[in-house]
Amino acid sequence: VPDAAVLRVARLDALGRFAALVALALGVFAAVLLVFGRNPLRAYADIFSSTLGSTYGFSETLVKMIPLMLTALAAAVPSRIWLINVGGEGQLFVGALCATWAALHLSALPSFLLLAVMAVFGFLGGGLWAGIAGVLRARGWVSETISTLLMNYVAILLVNFLVFGPWKDPEGVNYPQTAEFAAGAILPMLGGTRVHLGLVFALVATVVFAFVLARTRWGLELRAIGGNAEAARRNGIPIGRYVVVLMVIGGGLAGLAGMAEVSAVQGRLRPSLSPGYGYSGFLISWMAGGHPLGIVAAAFVLAVITAGGDILQMTQALPGAVVNILMAVVLFVVLSRQRARG
């Protein structure tokens, strides 16, 4: 039995190392900004004061955290059996598209029913989109990594096609967007902020994911496949079916994120639906090693960075994409550490 004191020291050590890694990542990004003649201290002050310094800022960070958690789960669920779903972005767009169809065509339904239908459509849209990649993989035709990546572009173009063409709001002058959703198609907000019911979706999905993994036959079979696919196959576990089902569930969660975004954040379908939530979600899942609690923590960190990017664009006239550097550096640091430790 290990001595409690030893454990505490080990934990302090780990915490210290974690702090050092975060400091390293922040330092590298600061150096990059300095090289390009920007003031990193002001940039950090802006990022942190705008996201953590006020109730409003904090609630906006939570709003960003919702799609990040769901798209992270979209990558984490298939990753249990080493499937690499990099298509969260496209699945989010297709989910948003399907939910939008429901919002525009079924607006006569009572609100709770309409929202439920939109959520189901969003889930199914994203899920079936990812399911294509799952089937291609299960048949051994195309690696899901490359197919999900390519399908991202197709999904985004599909949304563009619709909002510039058949679905364009006739009263929207020339903006590429659909008509505004009816009030019944908007997810309820929580406590007078812009944080919406999607947060509950994301948290419930995370808890269910954790529960299924730890406590069900399903989770056990997944661990068997993840541990040794060949042995699992010989024990009669239908691997092909799991491949497709996990891709559908993962894609469905990303689609749900898309539904929540169009419904609660945008109120209509626009091509600027996501600043790359799907890709960030994939990185979150990796940073967390697919662990449910880790996903919540990493999603929060990336939500701060993403929300910070919006602020830098306004206060420092930096391109919004600049925060991608910070995100990448954080990930490099985390990835380098994972392997070196193991």
Added chain:
Amino acid sequence: MAAVLRSLLSGSVVSGTPLLYATLAELLSERAGVVNLGLEGVMLVGAVVGFIATVHTGSATAGLVAAALAGGLFNVLFAYVVVTRRANQLAAGLALMFCGVGLSALMGARYVGSQIAGLPEFRVPILADIPIVGPALFAHDALVYAAVPVAALTWWVLFRTRWGLSVRAVGENPVAAFAAGRNPWAVQYQALFLAGVLGGIAGAHLSLAVARTWVEWMTAGRGFIAVALVIFSKWHPLRAIAGALLFGGAISLQLQMQALGVPISPFLLDMLPYLLSLAVLAVWGGRARQAAPGSLGRVFQGTQ
């Protein structure tokens, strides 16, 4: 009709060129056993550095050299993470892509909208006067002419030199290569630097010869298409030429149809290259997999 055919052919060659350089970059790196999903970022860094250097020196050649070096160095960062630190290649590759997107946006912010003369066009005497084929194939910039020779050179280096043998040995089985006295880490660093140089050139062709301007994220997924093209070409540099031309053709066809005012939404036409990639992989992918380097994507842990 002749004019359309000429633009289509010429467009295929021009659009296929950056794809070919990018495909060769990915191919070289995968032959050494490293999947690089960050090629998109490498291309962007090459595109922006090449553009900035051209604006300041007034010479597109200087821009091209700068782009190649920048691409190579940027890819060495990736090599450090995946070779020395042994990080997961797919995740690190995506992180590299993000890094490239952000870095190029930061560097290029002041140059959005600037115009340059770009790489000069050389008309090959006599040949360029052949109807249709002449102007389509023999009135381009130097990078277009160099593309096929570079592919041949890549083949020669990989299959006819000692170093190429090392690269392939490390990609197949790093432990055996190590036992045979090669240093897998050094070989992978070298291969990734060269791959970065090719990726930088691919990006530079977009900003210096095709667009002649800098636009954020101007590669628009070409780095990912290149990854698909490597599978299509079964990890063979000469087959990559055909693949790049086919995909260049898809991009060119879409541009031509838009120019002709074909009543199909440009967004649907834009899907062509991606759908074509998927279709090609679905048909060829399963069989091509056997041609993949043996330890592609795995991390060499050393021998203990």
